[in-house]
Amino acid sequence: MSxxxxxxxxxxxxxxxxxxxxxGGKTQDQIATELGVSRQRAQRLVSRAMxxxxxxxxxxxxxxxxxxxxxxxxxxxxxCEVRVAPSLGDGGDPTRAIAGVGAGLMExxxxxxxxxxxxxxTGRALRACADEMLPITAEQHRIVSLIGNIAxxxxxxxxxxxxxxxxxxxxxxxxxxxxxxxxxxxxRAMFQRLRPAQIVFDLAKAAxxxxxxxxxxxxxAPLLLDGFVSAPDLxxxxxxxxxxxxxxxxxxxxxxxxxxxxxxxxxxxxxxxxRPAPVIGIAAGLRKVRxxxxxxxxxxxxxxxxxxxxxxxxxx
Amino acid sequence: MSxxxxxxxxxxxxxxxxxxxxxGGKTQDQIATELGVSRQRAQRLVSRAMxxxxxxxxxxxxxxxxxxxxxxxxxxxxxCEVRVAPSLGDGGDPTRAIAGVGAGLMExxxxxxxxxxxxxxTGRALRACADEMLPITAEQHRIVSLIGNIAxxxxxxxxxxxxxxxxxxxxxxxxxxxxxxxxxxxxRAMFQRLRPAQIVFDLAKAAxxxxxxxxxxxxxAPLLLDGFVSAPDLxxxxxxxxxxxxxxxxxxxxxxxxxxxxxxxxxxxxxxxxRPAPVIGIAAGLRKVRxxxxxxxxxxxxxxxxxxxxxxxxxx
DNA sequence: TCATGTTCTGGGCATATGCTCAAACACCGA
DNA sequence: TCGGTGTTTGAGCATATGCCCAGAACATGA
Numbered sequence: 245m246s247x248x249x250x251x252x253x254x255x256x257x258x259x260x261x262x263x264x265x266x267x268g269g270k271t272q273d274q275i276a277t278e279l280g281v282s283r284q285r286a287q288r289l290v291s292r293a294m295x296x297x298x299x300x301x302x303x304x305x306x307x308x309x310x311x312x313x314x315x316x317x318x319x320x321x322x323x324c325e326v327r328v329a330p331s332l333g334d335g336g337d338p339t340r341a342i343a344g345v346g347a348g349l350m351e352x353x354x355x356x357x358x359x360x361x362x363x364x365x366t367g368r369a370l371r372a373c374a375d376e377m378l379p380i381t382a383e384q385h386r387i388v389s390l391i392g393n394i395a396x397x398x399x400x401x402x403x404x405x406x407x408x409x410x411x412x413x414x415x416x417x418x419x420x421x422x423x424x425x426x427x428x429x430x431x432r433a434m435f436q437r438l439r440p441a442q443i444v445f446d447l448a449k450a451a452x453x454x455x456x457x458x459x460x461x462x463x464x465a466p467l468l469l470d471g472f473v474s475a476p477d478l479x480x481x482x483x484x485x486x487x488x489x490x491x492x493x494x495x496x497x498x499x500x501x502x503x504x505x506x507x508x509x510x511x512x513x514x515x516x517x518x519r520p521a522p523v524i525g526i527a528a529g530l531r532k533v534r535x536x537x538x539x540x541x542x543x544x545x546x547x548x549x550x551x552x553x554x555x556x557x558x559x560x
Numbered sequence: 561m562s563x564x565x566x567x568x569x570x571x572x573x574x575x576x577x578x579x580x581x582x583x584g585g586k587t588q589d590q591i592a593t594e595l596g597v598s599r600q601r602a603q604r605l606v607s608r609a610m611x612x613x614x615x616x617x618x619x620x621x622x623x624x625x626x627x628x629x630x631x632x633x634x635x636x637x638x639x640c641e642v643r644v645a646p647s648l649g650d651g652g653d654p655t656r657a658i659a660g661v662g663a664g665l666m667e668x669x670x671x672x673x674x675x676x677x678x679x680x681x682t683g684r685a686l687r688a689c690a691d692e693m694l695p696i697t698a699e700q701h702r703i704v705s706l707i708g709n710i711a712x713x714x715x716x717x718x719x720x721x722x723x724x725x726x727x728x729x730x731x732x733x734x735x736x737x738x739x740x741x742x743x744x745x746x747x748r749a750m751f752q753r754l755r756p757a758q759i760v761f762d763l764a765k766a767a768x769x770x771x772x773x774x775x776x777x778x779x780x781a782p783l784l785l786d787g788f789v790s791a792p793d794l795x796x797x798x799x800x801x802x803x804x805x806x807x808x809x810x811x812x813x814x815x816x817x818x819x820x821x822x823x824x825x826x827x828x829x830x831x832x833x834x835r836p837a838p839v840i841g842i843a844a845g846l847r848k849v850r851x852x853x854x855x856x857x858x859x860x861x862x863x864x865x866x867x868x869x870x871x872x873x874x875x876x
Numbered sequence: 877t878c879a880t881g882t883t884c885t886g887g888g889c890a891t892a893t894g895c896t897c898a899a900a901c902a903c904c905g906a
Numbered sequence: 907t908c909g910g911t912g913t914t915t916g917a918g919c920a921t922a923t924g925c926c927c928a929g930a931a932c933a934t935g936a
Contacts, residue, residue, distance in 0.1 A: 259621035268648035305575035332584035357673035
């Protein structure tokens with residue numbers, strides 16, 4: 245006990261404080277007294293338990309208004325799987341709202357008894373879902389990434405959701421061993437010919453269920469913010485009618501893929517329209533409405549996890 | 561929308577308020593403004609969301625001290641499954657502490673892919689666990705009750721955990737169609753000869769995993785508080801060395817079952833010692849230590865869900 | 877219709893909480 | 907040993923929260 249890892253023991257203390265606060269319903273004063281620390285420290289521990297993701301909160305009630313929206317979306321776009329999370333209102337982060345709901349849906353698939361292949365794209369919302377998942381053992385399934393996991397500097401890509409999910413889900417997982425974006429078309433071709441990459445591509449194509457983020461292509465496009473394209477490149481794409489993007493593959497307002505300067509260097513698998521298996525888009529926020537609508541109408545995705553406000557906007 | 565169930569729409573509103581508060585991290589003031597109600601009403605809605613069990617909080621971190629206790633208990637009593645929840649400290653209700661942990665363990669078994677039979681006893685702690693379980697579909701399993709579900713007044717017994725669990729777990733479940741306690745030995749014999757009762761008894765005997773509460777036999781015995789035995793009956797049992805009780809079957813300090821005035825009228829299945837499959841006791845509180853120790857040493861149970869303080873006391 | 881009991885609402889207040897800021901502290905290289 | 911640098915700590919304060927209570931709204935039954 246005398247020389248344990250200070251970081252770990254801090255987490256321990258935070259977990260204990262968070263436990264007493266959230267589960268036990270004690271005040272921070274009481275916790276401070278019982279743990280023998282100052283009230284301020286207790287406050288920091290409780291807050292750390294939350295920010296470190298030690299505490300998970302889920303709501304057990306389907307709000308009627310959300311159920312109505314789910315039914316509407318299913319009918320309107322012919323979807324196979326829809327979840328609408330209640331909006332968090334004006335200041336709320338919509339990603340936050342859908343994370344728990346999306347995590348629950350992913351868990352639902354992972355709890356299936358028959359083995360299945362789950363493919364994962366990228367995006368902040370998808371990452372948030374991964375972080376909200378409860379630990380689960382699902383050895384019978386295989387989890388495969390749609391996007392390359394080699395970042396420009398050679399390290400494992402920060403954007404690869406599969407890395408995050410592998411902490412919580414005990415299942416065989418298959419990162420895509422190619423660069424997110426290659427420098428040249430030739431380099432991509434070289435990587436894609438490699439046998440390991442082929443295996444992962446084939447798995448992705450055969451996925452029984454796919455979860456992807458959906459990016460908008462406005463001036464706040466995730467592709468731009470994350471440095472995958474330059475502002476002039478983005479402007480060029482916009483001129484070509486770029487409306488949305490899934491795993492880096494850009495499509496127009498009808499959900500038809502368009503050729504861009506990325507097309508021949510992108511390491512990710514492209515989701516072809518009208519896949520028979522569920523392809524579930526996870527995205528929320530009014531800025532994403534156009535992109536989502538295009539992906540839905542182009543049948544690139546046939547499932548949706550979003551929030552109330554976005555759902556409403558999609559149905560206008 | 562104009563004439564919906566007022567109770568349901570209240571829950572809806574509570575759920576929404578709870579969602580914004582716990583997931584969105586908003587203040588009750590903001591929520592009040594957005595929902596167009598007074599701050600006090602928002603406060604009541606949030607608090608209702610919690611008391612109605614709409615909000616579920618779980619902690620994602622194994623505190624080192626608890627892991628140590630789990631290892632110790634496993635070694636000392638030769639157990640197959642142990643969970644130790646952090647104590648909630650002085651004023652905390654130990655049942656509260658173990659409910660989430662126990663629920664997680666039950667879920668773990670229900671997530672198994674191969675079909676299994678889960679048997680359930682009774683007790684407040686077990687009931688609290690059932691209430692904390694997340695909804696799950698587990699059609700492949702069968703859930704069977706160890707205790708009779710016919711209350712003295714003929715209604716379904718309040719003490720039957722299986723009723724509560726069936727709200728959340730979609731799985732075939734088998735209540736035990738006999739009285740909790742029959743008036744006479746003859747009546748019990750009559751019920752037990754019935755074919756439906758036989759089926760359930762056989763299932764219980766074949767259970768792949770069993771969860772039971774463990775009752776103490778002091779003057780605060782659950783059997784007394786719940787009106788199953790009178791104070792004189794209890795005193796008589798105590799004189800015979802009664803130390804603990806599982807599903808109404810009383811055992812002494814060595815964990816050997818003893819004959820009591822209940823023995824020939826009790827409708828529940830008796831768990832015989834040294835079962836090969838997991839039999840997991842769920843109980844916490846220092847008053848239960850003697851009963852738990854007896855059940856463990858008599859090998860009636862071979863698994864345990866308890867809290868830190870109780871675990872420590874067991875190891876003395 | 878009105879009296880009556882019950883539930884619900886919002887004001888006010890004591891207390892809990894989160895945040896800021898300056899002091900203390902540990903760590904590290906010279 | 908010293909001074910710099912970054913992190914942690916505890917005091918104080920503005921604000922949020924929980925709870926009590928009086929009054930309003932509502933349902934009930936004569």
